[in-house]
Amino acid sequence: LWFQGLILYFFSRGKLGRYPPWPGKIVNPPKDLKKPRGKKCFFVKFFGTEDHAWIKVEQLKPYHTHKEEMIKINKGKRFQQAVDAVEEFLRKTKGKDQASSHNSNEEKNRRNSSEERGKQSAGEEKRKAILSEGKLKKGTGEGKKRVSSVSSERGSKSPLKRAQDQSPRKRGRPPKDEKDLTIPESSTVKRVMTGTVAGFKWPSSVSEPVKDSDPHFHHFLLSQTEKPAVCYQAITKKLKVCEEETGSTSIQAADSTAVNGSITPTDKKIGFLGLGLMGSGIVSNLLKMGHTVTVWNRTAEKCDLFIQEGARLGRTPAEVVSTCDITFACVSDPKAAKDLVLGPSGVLQGIRPGKCYVDMSTVDADTVTELAQVIVSRGGRFLEAPVSGNQQLSNDGMLVILAAGDRGLYEDCSSCFQAMGKTSFFLGEVGNAAKMMLIVNMVQGSFMATIAEGLTLAQVTGQSQQTLLDILNQGQLASIFLDQKCQNILQGNFKPDFYLKYIQKDLRLAIALGDSVNHPTPMAAAANEVYKRAKALDQSDNDMSAVYRAYIH
Numbered sequence: 001l002w003f004q005g006l007i008l009y010f011f012s013r014g015k016l017g018r019y020p021p022w023p024g025k026i027v028n029p030p031k032d033l034k035k036p037r038g039k040k041c042f043f044v045k046f047f048g049t050e051d052h053a054w055i056k057v058e059q060l061k062p063y064h065t066h067k068e069e070m071i072k073i074n075k076g077k078r079f080q081q082a083v084d085a086v087e088e089f090l091r092k093t094k095g096k097d098q099a100s101s102h103n104s105n106e107e108k109n110r111r112n113s114s115e116e117r118g119k120q121s122a123g124e125e126k127r128k129a130i131l132s133e134g135k136l137k138k139g140t141g142e143g144k145k146r147v148s149s150v151s152s153e154r155g156s157k158s159p160l161k162r163a164q165d166q167s168p169r170k171r172g173r174p175p176k177d178e179k180d181l182t183i184p185e186s187s188t189v190k191r192v193m194t195g196t197v198a199g200f201k202w203p204s205s206v207s208e209p210v211k212d213s214d215p216h217f218h219h220f221l222l223s224q225t226e227k228p229a230v231c232y233q234a235i236t237k238k239l240k241v242c243e244e245e246t247g248s249t250s251i252q253a254a255d256s257t258a259v260n261g262s263i264t265p266t267d268k269k270i271g272f273l274g275l276g277l278m279g280s281g282i283v284s285n286l287l288k289m290g291h292t293v294t295v296w297n298r299t300a301e302k303c304d305l306f307i308q309e310g311a312r313l314g315r316t317p318a319e320v321v322s323t324c325d326i327t328f329a330c331v332s333d334p335k336a337a338k339d340l341v342l343g344p345s346g347v348l349q350g351i352r353p354g355k356c357y358v359d360m361s362t363v364d365a366d367t368v369t370e371l372a373q374v375i376v377s378r379g380g381r382f383l384e385a386p387v388s389g390n391q392q393l394s395n396d397g398m399l400v401i402l403a404a405g406d407r408g409l410y411e412d413c414s415s416c417f418q419a420m421g422k423t424s425f426f427l428g429e430v431g432n433a434a435k436m437m438l439i440v441n442m443v444q445g446s447f448m449a450t451i452a453e454g455l456t457l458a459q460v461t462g463q464s465q466q467t468l469l470d471i472l473n474q475g476q477l478a479s480i481f482l483d484q485k486c487q488n489i490l491q492g493n494f495k496p497d498f499y500l501k502y503i504q505k506d507l508r509l510a511i512a513l514g515d516s517v518n519h520p521t522p523m524a525a526a527a528n529e530v531y532k533r534a535k536a537l538d539q540s541d542n543d544m545s546a547v548y549r550a551y552i553h
Contacts, residue, residue: 022082023085027043041057048078049082269294270286271326272293272294272327277498278391280306285395296315317350318348326358328385329361337361348374352379354379357381358409358413360384363386364438365434368434372405381408382406383409383413384403385401385424400421400422402436438513448544449530454468508528530551537550
């Protein structure tokens with residue numbers, strides 16, 4: 001692709017204001033990653049992040065033409081870092097071009113020299129042929145032919161060109177050496193965007209949808225390191241191995257809201273039980289994307305806002321389940337999850353053959369297995385789908401969904417998962433998602449406790465906490481999570497984005513998971529004790545970053 005290396009902006013035509021324009025570069029997709037069906041698109045790497053995505057042609061704009069405009073609109077630090085990364089890339093590309101030009105001149109000189117040597121060699125051989133006897137003339141003639149042939153080849157083609165000719169490639173795909181080409185001028189970009197790109201056809205290797213992928217999942221968003229192809233091949237290879245071992249592991253991308261700007265909502269009636277920090281954002285996005293939703297919450301007043309947005313009100317969990325095709329639930333802990341299903345007017349009373357129940361609560365594997373058994377015993381279908389994220393990610397429709405159970409139900413939920421999250425994983429049999437979710441939150445909770453410990457140690461040793469944060473943000477630990485939680489602590493703002501009491505609950509369940517298989521979890525156990533102390537200091541209903549207060553009291 002001569003188009004490769006073009007710097008451009010990605011424009012979301014979906015939830016305006018939530019997905020700002022962002023600079024990116026067209027790169028080669030990994031071999032195992034198929035191009036999605038639909039309108040023509042390119043595989044783009046976003047500067048300043050580790051994200052990639054398939055982006056429609058009409059959502060791409062030339063970098064240089066829109067640079068100043070975008071810088072004025074976007075004042076964020078991360079956006080400026082992305083622009084800086086673009087400029088650094090352009091400087092490196094310019095350096096490569098100059099080096100390439102220098103190498104080209106050297107190659108031309110070598111070629112001319114080779115031609116001279118070839119002519120001299122041919123002349124010498126001819127002289128010898130004339131002086132030789134008739135029998136030797138035949139052999140010398142063959143030698144002359146051979147020498148001339150070699151000389152001609154040396155004079156006409158460089159080693160690189162010969163290597164390219166000897167290894168033919170598919171038309172339209174660039175060789176690996178051509179990863180960063182010269183950036184076209186804006187007029188050229190405009191012509192390419194309206195001409196070449198519109199008529200471009202991808203090779204068959206990337207033109208078919210991924211096997212087993214739902215048609216509603218249009219794009220892949222996978223994180224990678226500095227070596228895209230190697231990392232992606234490792235990821236896809238790993239997923240294939242998992243699928244062969246379990247028969248069910250797969251990855252689907254759900255962020256079509258960011259890339260496509262639209263979702264085709266399922267025609268099934270959706271129910272939702274539980275409007276807490278996570279549930280509220282999920283329901284809001286389901287409604288925005290055109291789903292028909294009936295809601296219920298233990299505190300009925302929380303339903304009012306969603307009724308105004310177009311949701312229907314269910315009087316009991318049983319009523320919601322009986323009137324809807326697929327009912328989601330997101331509650332606080334194992335006890336709440338069981339009460340919701342098994343309690344008076346609970347979910348189980350509304351289950352009939354064909355009714356679907358999706359539990360998005362973070363609970364232990366034993367609890368979710370028990371709930372699955374009672375649902376299926378009544379002819380229902382069950383899927384566990386706990387989510388990784390926080391209130392902000394829930395509001396933004398950028399959760400990560402971990403699902404396990406009924407694979408068919410997982411596919412039926414595709415448009416819902418697209419509305420609420422950026423990525424969904426199917427992990428096989430019931431219980432796998434619960435275990436994975438607890439492990440993820442165990443790592444997150446332990447990391448948060450370590451952040452708080454580091455900040456307090458800096459304080460008591462006379463070091464600047466802000467400087468510590470600045471140093472961390474420039475290193476390998478830099479992340480949105482680190483920055484946000486440190487800012488919470490420095491500002492003394494512990495408004496809940498993820499309740500401290502819930503991360504402590506997840507740590508407790510993760511430790512119990514380790515105990516069940518006789519696996520040590522000493523780091524999680526230590527972190528759990530710090531959170532328990534924070535709870536004793538009345539921090540349960542604050543954000544998890546309030547664990548900091550356990551160190552200063």
